[in-house]
Every structure is written in structure tokens, then in C-alpha cells.
Amino acid sequence: MAGEPEEKTVNTTRREWTVRHGDRDDYAEAMRVVGQALLFGEELEALLERSRLLHDVMGYERLLVAVDDSEGTEEIIGSANHFPFEMTMPGGPVPVAGVTGVGVWPTYRRRGVLSAIMRRQLADIHEQGVRYAALWASEGSIYERFGYGVACHEMDEISISSPHDVLRADAPRDPDLKVVLREPAAVRADLERVHDAFASTRVGQFRRTEPWWDRTLRDTPDRREGRSPMMAVVVYGAEGPLGYALYRTKARWADDGAQGEVYVQEIVATAPAVWTALFEHLFNRDLVSRVEFSFLPADCPLHHLLPDRGRAPAKLFPSLWVRLVDVPGALSERPYAAAFEGVLEVADRYAPWNAGRWRIKADTDGARVEATDAAPDLSLDVHHLGSAHLGRTSLTGYLRAGLITEHTPGTTARLDTALHRHDAPFCGVIF
Numbered sequence: 506m507a508g509e510p511e512e513k514t515v516n517t518t519r520r521e522w523t524v525r526h527g528d529r530d531d532y533a534e535a536m537r538v539v540g541q542a543l544l545f546g547e548e549l550e551a552l553l554e555r556s557r558l559l560h561d562v563m564g565y566e567r568l569l570v571a572v573d574d575s576e577g578t579e580e581i582i583g584s585a586n587h588f589p590f591e592m593t594m595p596g597g598p599v600p601v602a603g604v605t606g607v608g609v610w611p612t613y614r615r616r617g618v619l620s621a622i623m624r625r626q627l628a629d630i631h632e633q634g635v636r637y638a639a640l641w642a643s644e645g646s647i648y649e650r651f652g653y654g655v656a657c658h659e660m661d662e663i664s665i666s667s668p669h670d671v672l673r674a675d676a677p678r679d680p681d682l683k684v685v686l687r688e689p690a691a692v693r694a695d696l697e698r699v700h701d702a703f704a705s706t707r708v709g710q711f712r713r714t715e716p717w718w719d720r721t722l723r724d725t726p727d728r729r730e731g732r733s734p735m736m737a738v739v740v741y742g743a744e745g746p747l748g749y750a751l752y753r754t755k756a757r758w759a760d761d762g763a764q765g766e767v768y769v770q771e772i773v774a775t776a777p778a779v780w781t782a783l784f785e786h787l788f789n790r791d792l793v794s795r796v797e798f799s800f801l802p803a804d805c806p807l808h809h810l811l812p813d814r815g816r817a818p819a820k821l822f823p824s825l826w827v828r829l830v831d832v833p834g835a836l837s838e839r840p841y842a843a844a845f846e847g848v849l850e851v852a853d854r855y856a857p858w859n860a861g862r863w864r865i866k867a868d869t870d871g872a873r874v875e876a877t878d879a880a881p882d883l884s885l886d887v888h889h890l891g892s893a894h895l896g897r898t899s900l901t902g903y904l905r906a907g908l909i910t911e912h913t914p915g916t917t918a919r920l921d922t923a924l925h926r927h928d929a930p931f932c933g934v935i936f
């Protein structure tokens with residue numbers, strides 16, 4: 506249109522984008538894009554200093570950048586990266602691509618840049634032989650089209666006011682447990698030991714390597730948001746450390762007295778009496794009128810231990826999105842809660858190697874998954890399978906919503922039963 510700036514015409518054009526691997530130098534420009542896209546408030550230098558702590562150790566070879574080279578020079582306009590996690594899936598700890606750092610420069614949005622990056626990233630992950638990708642989404646409307654499904658809901662920002670002596674009288678208590686409060690660095694080996702045992706059995710957890718522990722325990726003033734330095738309370742039994750909580754405090758005073766607050770970043774316990782010991786330490790700190798937890802597993806014992814569950818209203822947050830990058834591989838390496846046999850017809854726009862019909866013959870040890878031409882019992886998208894894979898999101902919900910098609914009545918219910926897991930998946934760390 507006459508008189509319109511040229512930029513506007515260009516901005517509405519979709520085209521093929523060049524997506525290539527980046528290196529450490531590209532990373533700065535990629536983070537400039539991501540920081541702008543995600544509305545990060547900090548200066549680029551501060552963002553790089555923080556994020557390079559991890560990436561300098563883990564390498565930059567997984568960084569992908571989309572570039573606009575239409576003017577003869579290259580401009581980075583979009584980016585995505587992934588961490589090479591060992592994450593616990595229903596079959597045990599396995600390699601999982603932890604997708605992170607996704608952003609597109611605002612003047613290039615809705616022109617297919619992310620689509621091009623996602624296509625390339627999935628192909629790369631598949632080529633590496635990794636069967637799953639996982640991420641935390643900034644918005645729930647972005648990732649289904651790329652094959653990710655919400656697989657995990659966890660409790661978020663649970664708080665308890667007037668917490669003193671709030672646990673049930675019959676909460677399990679073990680007088681032989683010893684409760685110790687220390688600076689985290691002084692007990693880091695014990696924290697790592699407890700977490701390693703927990704992470705290897707709880708679906709959704711990734712094994713915390715040294716750089717990730719550095720990040721977890723990083724305690725610079727910008728991380729504190731006006732709260733105290735981080736402290737670690739550790740519970741020991743005769744056999745060693747059995748649980749811990751990482752927390753900060755904030756002093757507050759009101760006309761009617763102390764209104765201090767405790768903010769719990771992470772809490773892990775390996776036995777019922779250990780939960781009680783940790784909660785009682787946190788709830789009974791003097792001068793405290795409120796305790797707030799960051800993420801907690803959906804099946805955390807907290808509410809069972811309160812005489813009145815309404816004291817800590819629970820809201821569930823959709824946390825981990827899971828993508829089956831290799832459908833037959835992922836479905837064959839997990840155990841099933843019940844036998845299942847059937848043919849699934851899977852649609853997958855972004856990973857065409859998954860699309861087609863798969864016959865599954867599953868039992869409690871695993872499954873045989875083979876390509877077939879047989880008539881399907883159930884037709885669904887790969888994101889439905891990602892969502893159900895961790896065993897707590899029901900496919901029946903999608904069926905009732907009319908979003909998947911059942912050709913053989915009862916298949917969805919039988920598959921839900923087979924995929925079910927007793928433990929709620931839990932990630933707890935936004936990556």
C-alpha cells in the first residue's frame with residue numbers, strides 16, 4: 506500500500522528461514538533475542554553472566570539460531586537450545602532433551618521462524634538417538650502444534666498462615682532423627698546424595714549435575730528478592746541424610762507483632778517421619794506467620810498431614826510438557842500397569858517418522874511396538890501421547906472433548922489404565 510513503511514510489508518511475509526547451529530559467540534546474540542522476547546528486565550551482560558555458568562560447562566553445540574540473510578548480512582532473529590538431561594521417565598532415567606531459550610525477535614513473530622527452528626531441533630534430537638524432549642512453556646498455546654503435551658501438574662505457591670503446631674497430632678514423628686540447620690555449601694554433599702536418590706526414581710526429575718547444583722545454590726542478592734541468604738535444613742538418620750529443605754526468610758513486623766515469612770525453594774524427603782521433621786522445622790520457626798512453598802509434587806504429603814486441608818489451598822500448575830521424539834522407542838521402553846494390545850494411528854506434522862499406525866503389545870515389563878497397516882483402534886496426535894506418557898494425564902479427557910477418535914470402543918480406557926502410574930510426576934525446576 507502506498508505510503509506504508511517497507512518494514513511492515515516484510516513483516517507479514519512467511520518464508521523459508523535458515524536455521525543453523527550456533528556457537529559461544531552466537532549465544533550472546535541469541536540471548537539478546539530471547540531476553541527481548543521473554544521481557545527479561547535485566548541487562549544483557551547480567552543475563553549472559555548468569556546463563557553462561559551452565560552453558561560454558563555443558564557446551565554450545567545444541568544452540569540453534571534462525572537468521573535473516575536477505576540483506577546480504579546475517580541477523581539472528583530467533584533461537585532455541587536444549588540441555589542434555591538424564592531425566593526419569595516411566596522406564597527409568599534416560600536421555601531427554603530439555604528444551605530452553607526459545608524466542609523470536611518481536612518484529613519477526615508469526616512468520617514461521619519458530620516453526621522452522623522446532624522442525625530442525627526435533628530432527629537433531631532424533632538424530633542423536635534421544636527419544637524424548639521436555640520443556641516448561643511460557644504460554645500453553647504454543648507447543649501442542651509441535652507435538653508437546655502437558656504431562657505434569659504440580660502444586661505451586663502453596664502457603665500456610667499461622668503455621669505454628671499446625672500438623673496433625675498423629676503425624677509420624679521419629680525422635681531419633683536429627684535436624685540440622687546449615688549454610689547450603691556446608692552440607693552440599695548430603696543434599697546431592699538425597700536428591701540423587703529421589704531424582705532417579707521420581708518421574709519428571711533430571712539428575713542434577715555439578716553446574717546445576719551451582720545454579721540451585723546460587724545465592725547472589727539478585728536471587729534473594731529482598732529475602733535472607735539461603736539456608737539448608739537437613740534431616741539425618743543413623744544411615745545418613747534422609748531429607749532437606751532449602752529456604753530463605755524475611756522479617757516483617759506489624760502492630761500486633763512479628764509477621765515473618767519463610768520461602769521454601771525446595772523440599773525433598775525420603776520417609777514419612779522425615780516430612781514431618783522438615784515441616785515442623787519450617788512451621789515452628791519463631792517470629793514467622795507465613796510459610797510459602799515453591800513447587801511441590803501433586804502427591805506431596807503436606808495436605809495429608811494437616812488436620813484441615815483448607816489451611817493450604819492447593820492449585821495445580823501445568824509444568825512439564827513432554828514430546829515423544831521417537832514414538833515406538835518411547836512406547837516400548839516403559840512398563841505398563843496392565844496389559845494392552847491395540848493399533849494406534851498417530852499424526853505428527855513435525856516429526857514425520859512417527860506418523861502412521863503402530864501396533865502395541867504391552868505388559869508390565871514393556872511393550873513390542875511395530876509399524877502396521879491394520880485398522881486403527883484409536884487415532885490421535887503425538888501431543889496426546891506426550892501428555893499421557895508420564896501416567897497421570899488421561900486420554901479419556903481428550904476423548905470426551907472430541908479431540909481423539911476411538912474406532913474400537915473401550916480402547917482409550919484400556920490404554921489409560923495401562924499407562925497409569927501411582928507416583929505423580931514432578932520436575933520442580935524451571936529450566
Ligand SMILES: CC(=O)SCCNC(=O)CCNC(=O)[C@H](O)C(C)(C)COP(=O)(O)OP(=O)(O)OC[C@H]1O[C@@H](n2cnc3c(N)ncnc32)[C@H](O)[C@@H]1OP(=O)(O)O
Binds near residue numbers: 608610617618621640
Ligand atoms: C521452552 C521455552 O523457552 S518457553 C519460551 C517461549 N518464548 C516466548 O514465549 C517468548 C515470546 N514469544 C516469542 O518469542 C514468539 O512469539 C514464539 C517463539 C512463542 C513464537 O514464534 P513465532 O516465530 O511467532 O512462531 P511461528 O510464526 O512459527 O508460529 C507457528 C504457529 O504457532 C502459533 N503461535 C506461535 N506463538 C503463539 C502463541 N504465543 N500463542 C498462540 N499461538 C502461537 C502461530 O500463530 C502459528 O500458527 P499457524 O501455523 O496456525 O499460523
